[in-house]
Amino acid sequence: MNSRAGVAAEIRAAMARKGINQTTLAEQITMSRASLSDGLRGRRAFDTDELEEIGQVVEVDPIVFLLAGGVVAAAG
Structure with missing residues (x-):
């Protein structure tokens, strides 16, 4: 799974x-549904501002999305 797909999967799980x-x-995040759909399918990457907005709505720290996508590594 690539990083876009991992981020998207975690966002979809949080939405669910x-x-x-x-x-x-x-x-709620003032994004077109088509653009959101493309991101959730891994066709486009979400930028940090979008991840922050999404995180606020689904009540998840955006770093969780990045960790799930392998974009950043957990400390330790």
């Missing part, structure tokens, strides 16, 4: 835990 669908999330 919060019961938030793509349309609702897109509206």
